[in-house]
Amino acid sequence: MEKKMQKLKHLLWRMGFGPRTQSWDKWIALPENAWWPKMKDDSAIEPEYFDIADSAIKGLLMGIGEIGRMERRELDQAEKKRIREQSRDDLRNLNLLWLEEMTRTQAQLREKMALFWHGHFASRNINILYQQQLLHIIRQNALGNFRDLLRGVSKSAAMIAFLNNQQNKKQHPNENFAREVMELFTMGRGHYTEHDVKEAARAFTGWNFKLNGDFVFRTFDHDKDEKTVLGKTGKFDGDDIIDILLEKRETAYFIARKAYKFFVNDTLIPEERIKWLGDRFYESDYKILRLLEDIVRSDWFYAPENMGNHIKSPVEYWIGIRRVLPMELEDPQVQLKLQRALDQILFFPPNVAGWPGGKAWIDSSSLMLRLRIPQLIVDKGDLDVETKDDDDQQMGMKNANQRRLLGADVDWQPVLKQFSRLKENNIIPALAEYLWQTDAKVPLNVLEQYTDRHDRASYIKTAMIRLMATPEYQLC
Amino acid sequence: MLIKRRDFLKAGSLATASLFVPQFLKAVEGKNTLAPNGKVLVVLQMSGGNDGLNTVIPVRNDIYYRERKRIAVPRETSLALGDEAGLHPVLTAMKNAYDQGEMAVLNSVGYPNPDRSHFRSMDIWHSASAASEYWQTGWIGRYLDAQCAGRPSAAIEIDDTLSFALKGEQRKGLALQDPKRLYESAHSQYFADYSAAHQHIEAEAPVAYLYKTMAETLSSADYLYEQSRRKPISSAYPATGLGKQLKTIASLILADTDTSVYYVSLGSFDTHINQEGQQKRLFQEMNDALAAFIKDMKTNSKWNDVLLATFSEFGRRVSQNASGGTDHGTANNMIFLGGALREKGLLNPLPDLSDLDDGDLKYKIDFRQVYATLLHGWLDADAEKVLGQKFDLLQFI
Numbered sequence: 001m002e003k004k005m006q007k008l009k010h011l012l013w014r015m016g017f018g019p020r021t022q023s024w025d026k027w028i029a030l031p032e033n034a035w036w037p038k039m040k041d042d043s044a045i046e047p048e049y050f051d052i053a054d055s056a057i058k059g060l061l062m063g064i065g066e067i068g069r070m071e072r073r074e075l076d077q078a079e080k081k082r083i084r085e086q087s088r089d090d091l092r093n094l095n096l097l098w099l100e101e102m103t104r105t106q107a108q109l110r111e112k113m114a115l116f117w118h119g120h121f122a123s124r125n126i127n128i129l130y131q132q133q134l135l136h137i138i139r140q141n142a143l144g145n146f147r148d149l150l151r152g153v154s155k156s157a158a159m160i161a162f163l164n165n166q167q168n169k170k171q172h173p174n175e176n177f178a179r180e181v182m183e184l185f186t187m188g189r190g191h192y193t194e195h196d197v198k199e200a201a202r203a204f205t206g207w208n209f210k211l212n213g214d215f216v217f218r219t220f221d222h223d224k225d226e227k228t229v230l231g232k233t234g235k236f237d238g239d240d241i242i243d244i245l246l247e248k249r250e251t252a253y254f255i256a257r258k259a260y261k262f263f264v265n266d267t268l269i270p271e272e273r274i275k276w277l278g279d280r281f282y283e284s285d286y287k288i289l290r291l292l293e294d295i296v297r298s299d300w301f302y303a304p305e306n307m308g309n310h311i312k313s314p315v316e317y318w319i320g321i322r323r324v325l326p327m328e329l330e331d332p333q334v335q336l337k338l339q340r341a342l343d344q345i346l347f348f349p350p351n352v353a354g355w356p357g358g359k360a361w362i363d364s365s366s367l368m369l370r371l372r373i374p375q376l377i378v379d380k381g382d383l384d385v386e387t388k389d390d391d392d393q394q395m396g397m398k399n400a401n402q403r404r405l406l407g408a409d410v411d412w413q414p415v416l417k418q419f420s421r422l423k424e425n426n427i428i429p430a431l432a433e434y435l436w437q438t439d440a441k442v443p444l445n446v447l448e449q450y451t452d453r454h455d456r457a458s459y460i461k462t463a464m465i466r467l468m469a470t471p472e473y474q475l476c
Numbered sequence: 477m478l479i480k481r482r483d484f485l486k487a488g489s490l491a492t493a494s495l496f497v498p499q500f501l502k503a504v505e506g507k508n509t510l511a512p513n514g515k516v517l518v519v520l521q522m523s524g525g526n527d528g529l530n531t532v533i534p535v536r537n538d539i540y541y542r543e544r545k546r547i548a549v550p551r552e553t554s555l556a557l558g559d560e561a562g563l564h565p566v567l568t569a570m571k572n573a574y575d576q577g578e579m580a581v582l583n584s585v586g587y588p589n590p591d592r593s594h595f596r597s598m599d600i601w602h603s604a605s606a607a608s609e610y611w612q613t614g615w616i617g618r619y620l621d622a623q624c625a626g627r628p629s630a631a632i633e634i635d636d637t638l639s640f641a642l643k644g645e646q647r648k649g650l651a652l653q654d655p656k657r658l659y660e661s662a663h664s665q666y667f668a669d670y671s672a673a674h675q676h677i678e679a680e681a682p683v684a685y686l687y688k689t690m691a692e693t694l695s696s697a698d699y700l701y702e703q704s705r706r707k708p709i710s711s712a713y714p715a716t717g718l719g720k721q722l723k724t725i726a727s728l729i730l731a732d733t734d735t736s737v738y739y740v741s742l743g744s745f746d747t748h749i750n751q752e753g754q755q756k757r758l759f760q761e762m763n764d765a766l767a768a769f770i771k772d773m774k775t776n777s778k779w780n781d782v783l784l785a786t787f788s789e790f791g792r793r794v795s796q797n798a799s800g801g802t803d804h805g806t807a808n809n810m811i812f813l814g815g816a817l818r819e820k821g822l823l824n825p826l827p828d829l830s831d832l833d834d835g836d837l838k839y840k841i842d843f844r845q846v847y848a849t850l851l852h853g854w855l856d857a858d859a860e861k862v863l864g865q866k867f868d869l870l871q872f873i
Contacts (some may be wrong), residue, residue, distance in 0.1 A: 048677075362686060364696070443670065
């Protein structure tokens with residue numbers, strides 16, 4: 001494979017969702033040292049707030065929140081039910097809107113990093129308002145400072161509710177929040193004791209939120225006495241604990257390791273690189289963009305053992321297809337079923353630890369489905385997969401009205417433009433070079449047997465679909 | 477212009493499966509493999525949190541009737557399991573099994589610090605981790621990792637997608653609705669030819685795992701379809717979801733496939749509102765399917781080699797709620813059916829409703845003890861290796 005092309009695709013795949021066929025020409029024309037600055041530039045703009053929440057929900061939640069005295073009024077059963085149902089619908093739309101953004105935005109780096117944080121700060125909460133607020137905090141700070149991000153997430157209604165901090169009160173502390181902040185968000189296991197968790201939980205007492213999602217510190221519920229956390233003693237509150245956690249280098253190492261696994265290599269992890277990345281991340285006072293820049297500018301980012309070895313997550317896989325093969329989906333809602341069938345539903349991580357990634361994505365059924373999807377798209381086929389129910393989402397109701405037509409009008413022009421000018425016997429190798437990120441040899445004899453050769457356009461189209469229906473295409 | 481499905485094969489026309497299995501696979505298989513011992517475990521997941529107290533009913537317990545004025549099952553209509561307990565009236569197949577000494581009930585199964593969220597509690601049951609830990613593999617998956625190399629169809633889930641419980645680090649179970657459908661959907665000549673062109677792929681290549689999965693799927697699809705065609709099932713099964721699923725399981729068992737674990741789910745038992753109708757409907761489906769399955773296994777002299785175990789991510793609260801339903805609870809019972817149980821009937825006392833934890837049952841048996849017992853006592857597996865620690869074994873198997 002041509003080295004420059006492979007490197008560019010590596011960057012676009014790892015720090016984004018793969019090359020977009022419409023803009024490929026522009027990218028490949030740039031000199032290598034202009035790629036990363038362009039990526040950063042493209043992501044420098046402020047993200048748009050995805051304001052999905054139905055106005056009726058806002059009326060209920062925000063209206064009550066704004067009338068100070070009414071704030072603590074309990075919603076009645078009918079209001080709660082209405083919010084739940086509307087929320088579920090809206091959450092689906094937020095999911096779809098985010099997929100669109102990942103597909104179309106130039107700010108690939110920001111959205112990719114937001115996806116990373118979305119898994120890191122895993123939160124299940126069917127309240128659309130709280131989820132859209134949390135997503136915005138993540139997208140706004142995705143490339144900013146981890147300190148701001150951590151603080152923003154920790155004070156979001158979605159996270160406080162998910163980790164039960166409303167129940168964390170002076171009289172009867174709930175340790176869930178404090179434990180997960182240490183275990184999953186900052187240092188990771190092994191760097192704190194059960195005693196630290198207990199004491200930190202006391203510091204987080206009183207952290208709560210209003211119905212409208214605003215953070216509120218309820219001093220009445222807060223334990224104002226002295227606590228000892230990680231060797232420090234004081235009358236700490238939650239903000240102090242976050243500062244203490246960020247003072248620990250383990251936090252920087254923990255994030256650096258996770259980023260390395262996500263962006264570079266999830267199996268081969270040299271400790272000295274984690275230390276180098278972590279130390280620099282720490283010394284930059286947690287500048288996320290700096291961490292990514294260290295990764296991209298290192299001499300190992302483009303090392304052969306780090307290229308073409310990452311199993312695409314379902315979201316990476318799907319968005320990658322949509323970028324490389326421009327299309328208008330007939331029914332975008334089918335993407336919800338698709339996420340479920342491939343086992344990664346945005347806003348519904350498997351647990352607080354987020355998605356495991358790597359080989360966990362691939363089993364017989366998910367792989368065979370991935371191999372069938374490219375053909376299903378052009379055939380406007382039926383996504384004939386029964387997906388599992390989710391009782392947290394459905395409250396005992398069966399999956400109803402699931403959309404399953406995986407049809408799209410594919411705009412083949414950009415693809416044809418890119419490949420038609422080639423000699424016929426170069427077309428399949430060139431397509432493979434564009435679509436795959438491995439050095440695997442293309443079994444030309446097999447592919448030629450399964451392509452439609454009666455005209456050039458058909459040949460390119462069928463070859464592209466076939467090359468995407470391969471194990472190689474699952475990697476980037 | 478585009479190739480339609482013309483390359484999808486007619487059944488039976490495929491070259492032998494071994495053709496497209498990469499060579500490195502053939503070389504490594506055989507290590508860490510335990511030959512199947514002829515025993516079959518069927519796991520029936522009752523998704524959504526089945527109300528165990530209305531499944532095995534404490535018919536002499538005043539607290540039960542006091543706390544469930546609207547939804548309690550009267551002693552008179554329940555199916556007696558001895559003097560103290562009764563089964564939900566719909567569960568006649570279980571009652572028959574009980575009378576034959578082929579049913580066991582383990583009460584108050586759970587784990588410390590129970591979680592009331594469906595997905596988290598299910599996550600715990602699937603991974604077999606402690607509630608304080610997050611594991612990324614499932615218990616049956618780790619059994620495959622530890623002892624089922626070279627047996628891609630050692631664990632099968634009857635569904636289109638695979639549950640976390642069956643996902644190991646290196647090996648995963650196989651999900652299929654029925655062998656024919658898997659065969660048809662997986663098998664295009666293109667995939668077979670493409671896979672066959674990669675026999676010489678290196679085991680260390682990043683893509684090797686994908687080829688391994690692809691080859692194993694294609695060869696399993698072949699193998700299972702061929703086996704199941706040999707002995708088409710003759711007995712009648714209800715045309716319900718679970719009926720069809722148990723029929724598929726029966727056909728694979730009777731075809732003597734090398735599968736050790738089958739996994740199937742029924743739901744949703746999340747009965748917050750008007751529990752009676754919903755639970756009854758699901759029980760009816762379960763009962764009729766089980767009746768057909770048990771009969772089939774007995775007719776074909778397989779019942780002694782089969783053990784069916786039910787579980788749910790949690791039980792429900794002791795008191796009914798205001799909507800004629802029950803909310804999420806904690807400990808629950810597990811039911812075991814099979815011809816070769818060593819201990820039968822109620823294996824331990826019914827839950828103590830006067831000793832509750834904030835309205836919820838206290839667990840007495842850690843569910844991982846049950847897993848350890850199933851792994852060790854039924855599948856001859858190394859339970860400690862699979863579960864990561866040693867658990868006291870139960871004696872009913």
